[in-house]
Amino acid sequence: MGSFDGKVAMITGAGRGQGRAHAIALAEQGADIVAIDIDHQITNVPYSMTSPGDLDETRAQVEKFDRRCVTKIADVRDFAAIDVAATSAISELGQIDILVANAGAYIGGPIADTAVEDWTTVIDINLNGVFNAIRAVAPHMIERQYGRIIATASGMGRHGAENLASYAASKWGIIGLVKSAAKELGRHSITVNAINPGMVDTLIVKNDYLRGLYNPELENPTDEDVAKKVYQGNLHYIPDVPFIPVEDIAKAVVYLASDDARYVSGGTIDVGAGYAANHM
Ligand SMILES: NC(=O)c1ccc[n+]([C@@H]2O[C@H](COP(=O)([O-])OP(=O)(O)OC[C@H]3O[C@@H](n4cnc5c(N)ncnc54)[C@H](O)[C@@H]3O)[C@@H](O)[C@H]2O)c1
Known part of the structure; x- marks a missing residue:
């Protein structure tokens, strides 16, 4: 018996890295998984975001625990696509109890040289993408009077970051969104929190x-x-x-998704190996 038997978790950015680790950790404890990722490179993102077969590998890892995993290719910037993914996942798996809004990316460079398109791309993926995922599942969770929403912000959502202004701003924005959503959704027994990873062992940094x-x-x-x-x-x-192992971030996700965290909402958990000691 796992803590998440009978629960369904939808995870964005689940093709690799932390998102895949969250899928595996939740499945290991009994959850069925809706794994969402993009299947192509966003052209102005300057490192390799995704590889063919990423989502299939996540599904294979989840299925090792005899859990169901439906994969959806969708760009979190596109609300209609995320909404369709959530709706079809609900008809396939019955419900969505847990949302992990984890997809993210960055484009570096000084503000004075930044192309407006690059700024917009990062805000669109990181901040609007989290909004789109919450917006897609919130009515369903309100109807069911239950939900756990976890968004991946960053230690950089706590301070300024030279050459990464759009990334830092988007992650600060996620924390503001999470706190606002926690106020609106708490009365429906839906908790909303953010995780601030430090530097994690994934290809976004390596x-x-x-x-x-x-x-x-x-x-x-x-x-x-x-x-x-x-x-x-x-x-x-x-x-x-x-570099913090992805499994350590997944443990915080599992906690926030669990009944143990039923009174934890509107907050952030820093998993940064001490990084948080440098900020408020
Ligand atoms: N790795 C770190 O050091 C670190 C630190 C703090 C926060 N984060 C955040 O953690 C989250 C997960 O990152 P990761 O470390 O696993 O990196 P990663 O690059 O391995 O994984 C990110 C995933 O998000 C997907 N993605 C990106 N844009 C998307 C879009 N528009 N639509 C759908 N999917 C999209 C990518 O294809 C990829 O599979 C991100 O939000 C990232 O900003 C990472």
């Missing part, structure tokens, strides 16, 4: 583009060079490796 963005002065920067810049000398917070 790529040449980010290595260069953080270390323009180095010829061949490494992931460890990125870690030093991100944590600005505070590596004593993270004794093993600078």
